[in-house]
Amino acid sequence: MSNATSMTLYEPCPPGLGGSDCAQATCASPFTAPASRPASATACSTCDSGFRGLNCNVCSGRGSCAAIQTQKGVQMGTGASTLTCDTQPDSAAVGVKYGECKVSSPTFSALFAGDMRLTMTKVAPSGAGEMGALGLGTWPAQAGTTLTQLWLDGIEQFYCQASGCVNSNVTESVASTAKFGTSDWACSNLQCHCISSSKICSPDAPFGIGKIIAGQNGSLSMPCDYADPNDENATTQCAFKSQVITSTLGEGGLSLTECSFGSCLSQQSIQNAWYDAAQADPAKSGGVNLSGGVIGGLAVLGVFLAGIAAFVVYGIMARRRAAARLRKPRPEAFGLRWDSLHFQLPNGSALQRFTGVGAAVVRKRKAYDEEHEMSQIARDKGRRSGHILRGVSGEAPPGGLTAIMGASGAGKTTLVEILSGKNKRGTATGGLAYVSGDGTVLPSAPPSDCRVLCFVDQEDHLPPHSTVREALSFAAELANPENVTAAERAQIVDDTIATLGLGAVAGALIGDRKRRGLSGGEKRRVSIGIAAVARPSILVLDEPLSGLDSLAAMQVMQALRAMASGPRSGTTVIMTLHQPSFEIFEMPNKIMVMAHGETVFDAAPFTALTWCRRRNANISMGQNVADVLIKICSEGAPSTGSASNSISETQQATGVASSVEGSEKDEWRQRVGTAPDVKTPGSPGAYAVNMPIVGPRGPLVASHGATPTTLATQMRALVARQVKTAKRDPTGPLAHILGSVAIGLFVGGAFFQIDLTIAGFQNRIGSLFFVYILMTFASLSATVGIDRARPLMERERAAGHYHSMAWLATYLAYDLLLLRAIPAVLLATIVYWMVGLHPSAQNFFQYLLVSVVYAAVAGVFSALLGVIAADLSVAVLLAGLNILFNIAFGGFLLSLDHLPSVLRWIRWLCPLKYALEAVGSNELVGLELVDNLAGVPIRTPVSLFAGGLFGFQDGSYYRDLLVLALPFLVGFIVLLALATQTLMRERC
Template structure:
């Protein structure tokens, strides 16, 4: 390559050299002006800045330093642009013929420079010595190669954050050249080696269609992104690129903005712009600052984080980078390369360390560019306006992340996890305390009851609250220790109500009177602990054997410290005593499963209460429904028990045969809530004979007493004799029995005879014998007794706040109940097997129905339909919780009333054995099968979120059904209520109606629907991350799943975790409601 130097005249007022030739001036750095670079000549907008022939000193301030440098202090080199060089080269003149002309031109130029130097006052024609490199390639001469740039050995390396790979620079998009100092035009879709390059300071004159910006990196239209084949492929296959102009960045975005900073423009006037390269995948950013299209410096920001926040309704996307690395490009105006203001920013820019932030509000073209190290110069940051951002991405990439902020856990989720952790910690503390209580109880000395107790009742009355009906009217009596008291009367006479009150059972009406235990007034809880109560109906666990049922009662009601072998000995003893040894290992059964006989069930019910050796045993109709032989056997066992002096027996009996009747020690005959007779059983006939009611011969005296109680005329006739014989002589039963001294009457007369006081139902004779006398008129009405009527709780309560004390610990109660529930679940496999089988079959059915749904419009409908259908199946299958709980509800009420355990262990055990095997496991089975058959998202995180939503939803619906089952006693009503509520929740679940189109008056209903939160969470988790590609009538389209979710369903794309939290809230709410209803409502009320 041949070169030659020449001196050309430079006229500040002129704009051409040799006609219209445009030249470039290369300035070499020296000690005074340590910068270099290439500048066009004549300067830009010369016509506006100077007049022809005006001196350089008269030019505007921004031009003067440049011209002064050229004319006075520098030896610039002159080079032409390609077009100008072509003009200078035409016609092609051989080198030997052009040398004289060039020499003459150099002499003239040198002479003009000397004249100018000698006449400093005259600068009309200024000349400068310039060295022009003219390239001439003779015909047929081979070109000379320029040495290749080696970035590994060059101090400056690769500019603009390019990567040095070996000896060659790999430039970032938008930059080119051997050292990445040039601008690349065209578009980023073009191969980097094919992009045209221009020098910094000119900018790209043209970009490919659909692209813009300083270096043509910013896409403008989707068509521009589709103009050339993409350099990468989509995971969905054939997919066209689109231009994403939003602040959310998905692959690699570029931004070009104008910078408005008065602080900077005051020192360095001009047009500023900033280009930014955003790479969220590698979490990096790079930026370049431009002044009049000339790059001033570039920066690199690694380890950046992206977050989207909302403040005062304004959504902003913010990039935060803790590290900042900037490099000033010399010579540039900001870096001190060209004479100008005294201030130089080069050292400051090179020393920047960060932090750095870029904030762009959505829907705005303004952004804020803030550098912490420059806060002193720019306290408000660099204001960026007219921002143009764009990136060519696949639609699937846009939808693969709803927003980058969701990669970090929302604050609500963090709060929930913190609460969950706190609950777990509290649970651990509670379990530790429970374990400690268990240890304490296991070391507490214990004793079992060995003596019977007496029970006395005076003027017991009971009135219903609703209609004020008086059921009991001042009934009095006593059961001395070790006797058998039979309460007889026709149906509706008030027998069951009386024994309920004597046993301390809770009644809905008003109870009045006095009850004394061993002659003392005690709290009703004391009475309940002393009394074993056998209800009229046998409420037994059908899946347990006789031995297991009795052992269950023993494990919960015998002392914690009692050794386990002693417990089993006591169980065997009771079973043998009641004649149940032959059937001890047979299941009890129920109406659907054959088990033991009715008489054996009655004896099992008695065994459950005898296991604790209660001082008093009260039985309501123990022979009801039994044949005569079984009834005789039951009563005989009870009489033997009373004869052992360890238990006092009080029972109601409807119509005993004669041999059973005479087994009773005492009898109380009740009619219409009044006592007709109370005394020894063998004197009842004589008592009514004295009143003109003689029992016919060969007639069962028990039947005759019932005839009297049922016939009001006979009752009236018997009453007509009252007050005649008794007023004169009194009625003495003639039956005397030794009783403990603590049940003697507190109102005995001095001579041992009865004087008609209605409260004096017992007294002792002089020889210490116990006698009873009950005139008819005394027990006829509580109002005529003359004694004050006192509410029973007020009489027997010594400490109103006294709570029931259980002999076993919480952990023991929970363990025993869970063991029984497990036995029930295993032995009655129908419910468990049905749930599992149905879940598997339905999973296969749904998977087959929606098998491998494509990513098209029809596929979207099928995906959404499959998700909603699964929720519907799980929701309605939860109604089975009603029947399961109804079977255990009655058993729980009976066991709670008899002091087996409190509500809490029952609630926990019920939830564990209903939710885990019947709700959670079937949900997982169906979800796992259907998920992969349908072809839902293969992302592992999405799959586990899907399962979690199904489990939370199914548990919530099951808990809702349990709440209804606990609140509503009738199974049919509860089932109807659950079905109707489920249907309404489905209607407002978001699939059948757009949530945004619901009338305002009914909008609130959707927020009560568990289907809404479950379906929205499933849809956002699955469909929002997909792209629907379809072709309708030859028209291809790409529709984001998120767009359909928003427009068609009105879903919140960022509401996944919100819906999860709401479902968790539903679960917590229903569990708390279930526990509250069980504790407060499921009590025995009679």
């Protein structure tokens, strides 16, 4: 044995091999020198007492070595202790270990009938050691080498040699019934050589197996389970694993059963080996061996938990700092003044074209004088060019209630939206200014902890599963800064409920179309209350009475009158009215009537009667003055550039009415009741403008849209509301969970306990594909869910209650946990064990991890489609196309490796491809195909043809999991955050 890696390892022949080419078994025992052992043509019929095997190498029984020593009078070296037979497969305690196993391979047995055995000789890394000292026959054994021979009916067929061998204990056993651990003998530089005259290696052997055997190289792994230490004759199981063997027969390699090992060594060397192993083996010394994937997963989980902990700590500290800030008391009421406001739609917009056509129809009349005809033509031309507001000026006095009236299309909504700083599509120009009670123009809003301005839209978007008090408390917590205590916020909510007359329904759910709750008037007052709890200085409302009956409308107006309680402590209220009753028309402190984007009337309500009569209007008894006023203004609105003349007439009418001492004014005053005496503005346009409007966004967006609370407070409030919603409306989570259980039972029953045949393998992959397609379909609920949550989110975000990222984090936590992760775990678990997939805890949890990650990827992407396509029908269509894309390029229906080159790159964009490949490769590890083709038993690893059939790559689990988690899941979350920040905002 001159070179461990050459073809001449058997020069001279090692123990157990003899003849001219070392291809025959030798008898006797290892105590006889190899060259002196008699050779046998087939196998030894007799061995020395206490030894067994084809070539009599394996000792049998712990006393066999001592017995032959006495029998033959073997002389031991100085210092050698009592001999014993070591029957375990490892060679750590002895220089040379002999073993013999029965080859158990259905494929080999079907091709080559007979008794097939494998003999082996292991030389420890420390060398032959004390062979000569123990009286054993010496031979030039090289340290860390392995010699194996395969025999068929006692005739050697081929042999293999390997060097660089080391022994280690492993956790994965060969047999599932192993109880005592497993030892792995791993080598490098494997070489195998065929004996051409043998049956297996002859040129006539089927499948050219001789060439396959001769082509083996690379590394060798020979794991063996430890035998029962209490049974001297116990056998165990091993495996012979090389690259060629595992690719041909599967990950389990060549199965070896009825393995027996035995080598003679001193008792002292066994004790020393046990002590050294106890000191070096991490499993015995309390250490833990973890795979790289497990370590990486634990590291990611640790970073994630550390990030959450850091965010919680930072949030607590930020809240404490915000709560400790000095309080800024609310100043006296201040008003809002606007001058020469113009607003024009973008050129060519559909709204512009519609507005021009509609205005042309509304303003059509039978006869005009020439001057009025020309002015009307000028206005029509302006409307068709997209001019919605044209030089509108006015003022809302501090602490007063100002109502803006006009026919449909007059520009009321556009005006209040510009005053409130809404994000409008178009160009606005002009000036805005805050004014104090004495008419002084303020350089900016007085600093305070209260909101400057709040806006209430004419459509109610309220949390349907919250009570009235909970909705107001939510708004009060997020609309007021952190330095407002919980007790103060509760008092604000109580006062608002009392002011709005909501005491009787404070504990009632708001409701929606599915669950009946509040009435229309009550919902409108709740919407006003949500804005009022922010204690704004200016409250702007668009059509707050729209759709309400007379009683509900009166209740809303009374609540607004109570809020506008004067210039000292009241809120400046600006509202639009469409068609008020006479009683409601009397209640505002000031009425402003618009027509065709211009101001026509701007004065106190009681001046309207005089103003109309000056226009020769015939007002009959019982006729509503508001209707006459709107009609006159709509039909006789001044042309562009004459707004100041109309306002001057209004002021003259105001002066005339103020000088009247008759019963008409007294009666009007009595009807006005407790309306505060506010200053009627003088001629607008004569004051300085300190807040210019340039571009499509108004100047007050920051004033009423900034979030006064910290991100931690916003998320805490959102989580609390989401938890209550989930408890009160568990329909969504229950539907997903029960649906997953039902579908899992159906799929598990359809693919129940699949076998390992060719058809069973296809069904096995089909069950995995079916599960992930179901998860993809279930993700459609994310598209619908985010569309349903969108209106409320946009309204609350525009009101400055929270940042879009706080809402998105809360929404994703709810959706990914209750609607994606839990249903995915239930579905995957039921299908996994009913189908009979890989019965290993590691494989199961790896499969479960991919399932949860893929369900999250599908859900986040569907939500992203719902955000990008604001139209639900378009979003669902896109989600359906995404499902078809995943079905086509997932790797089950189409062979991805055989796609046309122009389309082959598309598969890398398909998340289902990575998920199916990950769980497929995870399932196929160690899976062998057991079938019968033309009477020949087949036992081969499915990885041989799975790659070509489905495009799966071996060892791709962690790569695919990483791709799903980072480019897809994290990438989609980032895109969803950007889309939410950019697209989920109010636009008008």
